[in-house]
Amino acid sequence: MSGKALSNYCEVLLNIIMDVIDDIIIIHDSEHTVVWMNQAGLKVWGKRIDEVIGKRCYSLMGRTSPCEDCETPSVHMTHSSHKFNKFVSKTEKYYECTSTPVEDENGNICLVVQHLKAI
Numbered sequence: 001m002s003g004k005a006l007s008n009y010c011e012v013l014l015n016i017i018m019d020v021i022d023d024i025i026i027i028h029d030s031e032h033t034v035v036w037m038n039q040a041g042l043k044v045w046g047k048r049i050d051e052v053i054g055k056r057c058y059s060l061m062g063r064t065s066p067c068e069d070c071e072t073p074s075v076h077m078t079h080s081s082h083k084f085n086k087f088v089s090k091t092e093k094y095y096e097c098t099s100t101p102v103e104d105e106n107g108n109i110c111l112v113v114q115h116l117k118a119i
Contacts, residue, residue: 024095024116027102030076030109032056032066041116044091057114061090071099072112079109085119094119 018025024041028034034052042049045060058066066072071082081100088095095116102111 023118024114026057026114026116027111028057028072028114029111030072032058032070032072034060035111044088061088071097075099075101075112076109079103079107086116088116091118 019039021038022040023038024044025036025038026034026041027036034055034057037049037052042052045052047060052060058064058070061067067086069084069086071084074082079101081098083096083098086095086097087093096119098115098117100113100115101109102113104110
């Protein structure tokens with residue numbers, strides 16, 4: 001298998017794995033723009049992937065600005081993961097939310113992975 005074919009295979013495999021878990025996974029950039037969401041997240045918000053990519057994560061909750069308890073600024077300041085509990089009114093559930101930074105080759109945070117696990 002060539003390098004490109006292997007890379008494509010790994011991407012498909014990763015998407016399958018992320019879509020079969022029940023936890024919500026949202027990947028957004030530093031401006032809160034969603035670049036990917038797994039099936040669990042799409043199901044919670046009743047959206048298709050093409051309806052969430054390019055939208056601000058907080059807009060999915062009917063907001064016009066970031067949530068008060070958003071950890072993205074802290075992730076950017078510390079370059080480390082942050083874990084906190086969050087109530088999501090759309091689901092009427094509490095989640096353990098872990099926000100994890102993804103750095104580019106220059107050490108700049110380019111993405112934030114949010115993992116929401118119902119508690």
